[in-house]
Amino acid sequence: MEQFSNVGVVPLHRQQPQFQQQRPLTHQVVRAATAVTAGGSFLLLSGLLLVVTVVALACATPILVLFSPVLVPASLAVVLLITGFVTSGGFGVAAVALLKWMYDYVVGKHPTGADQIDEARHKLASKAKDIKEFGQQQLGGAGHTS
Template sequence: MAEAQYQPLHQYYNQQQQPKTTQLAKVATAVTSGGSLLILSGLILAGTIIGLTIVTPLFVIFSPVLVPAVITAALLSLGFMSSGAFGVAAITMLTWLYRYVTGKHPVGADQLDTARHKLMNRAREIKEYGQQQISEGGTYSS
C-alpha cells in the first residue's frame, strides 16, 4: 500500500520538474522576443524623431505650396468620388425605373403605387370640393 502511494508522489515530482524546464524555455523565448521587439520599437521611435527633425524645416519652407496642393488634391478626389457615387445612383435609379415601366415589379413598387393612389384620391377630393364650391355660388369660407 505504501508503494502505491509513493509512486504517484514520485510521478508528481517528475511532472513538476518537467513543466519547470518548459516554463523556463517559454520565459526565455518571451524575454528574447519581447526584448528584441522593444529594441526595434525604440529604433523606430528614434528614426521618426530624427526624420521629423530633418523634415520639419522643409515643411515650413514649402508649406505655402504644399497646403494648397493638398487641399486641391483632396477636393479633386472628393469631386471624382462624389461624381462616381452620383453616377452609380443614376444608373441604379434608371435600372429601377426601367424595371418598373416594363412591369417586372422591382423593390418598392408597391409603396410607389400606394403613394400614387393616395395622391390621386386626394386630388380627386380637392377637385370635387372645388366644383362643389363653384356650384354653390363661389363663396369662400375657411
C-alpha cells in the first residue's frame, strides 16, 4: 500500500510557479468578493430597517399621542402588576426555601449555615446565663445591705 501512495502526485517544488501564485490570489479575490457582498447586504438591510422604523414611528406617533391618556396609566398598571407578581413569587420561593432549611435543621440533616446558627445559639445562651448570674448577685448583694 505504501508503494502506491505517491503515484500521480507531483511534488510541490516541481509545480509551475504561476499556478502557486494564482491559487492564493484567486482565494483572496473570492474572500474579498464574499466579504464585500455580505457586508453590503447587511448594510443595505440595516438601512432598510432604519427607514422602516422611522416610517413606523411617524405613523404611530399621532395614535400614541391620542391614546396616551389611556396608555400611560394602563402601562403603569401593567408594570405594577408584573412587579407585584414577581415580588410575591420571589418571597414565596424564599419562604419555601427557608421552611425546607428549618425542617432539615430540626431533623438533623445539618444544612449549610447550621454551624453558625449553633455557635450563635451557644453565645446567646452563655450571655443569658451571665446576665442571670449578675442579676442574682446584685439582688443578693442588695438584700445583705438592707
